[in-house]
Amino acid sequence: MRLTSLILLLLLGSCKKDQVSYPSSETQLENGMIVLCEGLFQQNNSSVSWIDFSNSEISNSFFLDNTQRQLGDTGNDIQQYGNKIYIVVNVSSTIEVIDAVDFSPIKQIPMIANSVSKQPRNITFYEGKAFVTCYDGFVDVIDTNLLEVTKRIAVGSNPEGLAVVNNKLYVSNSGGLNSGPMDSTVSIINLGTELEEQKVRVGLNPGQVISDADGDVYVAIRGNYASVSPSLARIDSQTDLVIQELPIEVSSIVEMNGKFLLSYYDFNTTMSSVKVFDPVTELIENTSLINDPNITTLYGVSYSSLLDKIFVLDAMNFINTGYVRKYSSNGTWEKDYHVGLNPTKVLFYE
Numbered sequence: 347m348r349l350t351s352l353i354l355l356l357l358l359g360s361c362k363k364d365q366v367s368y369p370s371s372e373t374q375l376e377n378g379m380i381v382l383c384e385g386l387f388q389q390n391n392s393s394v395s396w397i398d399f400s401n402s403e404i405s406n407s408f409f410l411d412n413t414q415r416q417l418g419d420t421g422n423d424i425q426q427y428g429n430k431i432y433i434v435v436n437v438s439s440t441i442e443v444i445d446a447v448d449f450s451p452i453k454q455i456p457m458i459a460n461s462v463s464k465q466p467r468n469i470t471f472y473e474g475k476a477f478v479t480c481y482d483g484f485v486d487v488i489d490t491n492l493l494e495v496t497k498r499i500a501v502g503s504n505p506e507g508l509a510v511v512n513n514k515l516y517v518s519n520s521g522g523l524n525s526g527p528m529d530s531t532v533s534i535i536n537l538g539t540e541l542e543e544q545k546v547r548v549g550l551n552p553g554q555v556i557s558d559a560d561g562d563v564y565v566a567i568r569g570n571y572a573s574v575s576p577s578l579a580r581i582d583s584q585t586d587l588v589i590q591e592l593p594i595e596v597s598s599i600v601e602m603n604g605k606f607l608l609s610y611y612d613f614n615t616t617m618s619s620v621k622v623f624d625p626v627t628e629l630i631e632n633t634s635l636i637n638d639p640n641i642t643t644l645y646g647v648s649y650s651s652l653l654d655k656i657f658v659l660d661a662m663n664f665i666n667t668g669y670v671r672k673y674s675s676n677g678t679w680e681k682d683y684h685v686g687l688n689p690t691k692v693l694f695y696e
Contacts, residue, residue: 375396381692382424383686390419392419392420392421393686397685404685421434422466426446426693428446429445430490431693432444432476434478440457440466441454441488442455459498463482467479467481467505474489474491481504485535487540497540502545504521505520507553507565516555517535520568521551530548534586549591563581564578564579566597566598605625620656620658621634642660646690648694654675656672656677667686668687669685
């Protein structure tokens with residue numbers, strides 16, 4: 347798990363990249379990419395980078411420049427819904443709400459319950475509401491007009507990934523902070539009642555959740571990084587039965603033209619891979635779409651449908667600033683962008 351891995355690096359320093367240039371908050375954002383950089387656990391150095399595709403200029407202090415304050419500790423997710431951007435900051439237990447046009451701050455939502463940090467992780471949206479997984483065992487419901495938490499839904503241990511399919515919310519319960527065995531379930535929430543209806547057992551330490559065009563739900567199973575190997579589970583959203591578990595090493599899943607890019611970084615061998623998986627045939631079409639020796643630590647993958655480009659997030663050695671590496675859809679390297687510390691998620695302006 348990323349957060350656990352970064353704890354080992356607490357006593358190490360970090361290097362910062364000199365800034366190049368940045369658009370002001372008076373400029374409407376377009377033809378570029380926002381990069382959320384996680385920073386180091388308990389170092390309060392999360393950041394946001396802006397990459398301008400028109401001139402390749404980069405700002406690695408974009409959040410600070412537009413808000414006049416630091417983002418916080420361990421940024422985990424960034425998503426746009428309507429005219430707002432939501433940034434989930436795990437250790438600081440906040441959600442930053444930003445104007446999607448000029449990146450000006452709207453509100454900081456504190457994620458605290460009974461004076462205890464909820465540790466939010468990931469966010470998704472449905473019919474005017476945001477749903478946020480929190481490591482204290484709940485999914486928080488946020489009204490996107492009021493920008494307030496209106497309800498808490500109890501789920502499993504240390505929930506992480508989530509996806510809306512067939513008016514239901516599928517939430518992976520990782521149990522990643524458990525002192526004993528990790529969790530191995532996916533909670534299914536009825537979005538009409540906003541209550542958990544059932545849990546289905548998948549594999550150990552489930553992470554990202556995504557659906558295909560037919561409504562099947564896929565869950566990246568991460569195992570225990572030792573004796574239990576990663577895999578890919580498939581849930582039928584009509585019956586909510588686990589109908590398949592494929593022995594495929596996967597850390598994250600991204601949709602690309604009806605197929606999935608499956609990325610994986612092996613912390614034991616330090617090897618990275620990006621595969622192409624067809625959810626129709628349930629087969630790997632390309633076992634090594636991107637095989638670039640310049641990738642040091644694959645930390646995530648994104649795909650721009652408009653640009654038809656793949657972007658690989660490289661955390662390097664975790665203590666030095668990272669890179670976003672751009673590739674064609676056939677895996678050919680095109681360009682590198684030097685960004686902040688531990689780039690983890692991106693948001694395209696196309």
